[in-house]
Amino acid sequence: MDNGTLALLIPIIALSIPIVRIWTKHQRDVARMQISATADATAEKAAQYSSQVQALEDRVRVLERIVTDKGYDVATQIEALRDQRRVDDTDSGVSIESLRKERA
Known part of the structure; x- marks a missing residue:
């Protein structure tokens, strides 16, 4: 490499370092938001399934009462x-x- 090419690459590399840092921080924030959204959706589904299970258990109790009594x-x-x-x-x-x- 000659001196002209080296002189051109040094500022380009120096300017690209903050850009890469900003991009990686952005990617990290996006990943955190996706994890949070997934956790919220999972909690909602768990609550929904819990209510459905409770309703089914209530129905089974009624049927057991009908049969056993x-x-x-x-x-x-x-x-x-x-x-x-x-x-x-x-x-x-x-x-x-x-x-x-x-x-x-």
Whole structure:
């Protein structure tokens, strides 16, 4: 290398060092923001799953109570009423599918 090229490279290198430092700091900040956003999203999903699990546990408790208590007869009666309702719906000419479409 001759002296002219060396004289040109020294200021270019000296000016590029702060630019590289600023760029790496920016990349570090972006990574921190991504980590924070991911942590927040994960916490929200965990809370949502927790509420869904709680709802399912409540349903299971109700079903256990129906089966273990003297409510088993009540469950049988409920099923009998549902069967009777299905018969009544078909007798009246109203199909369950049409009722579901109306509700939607």
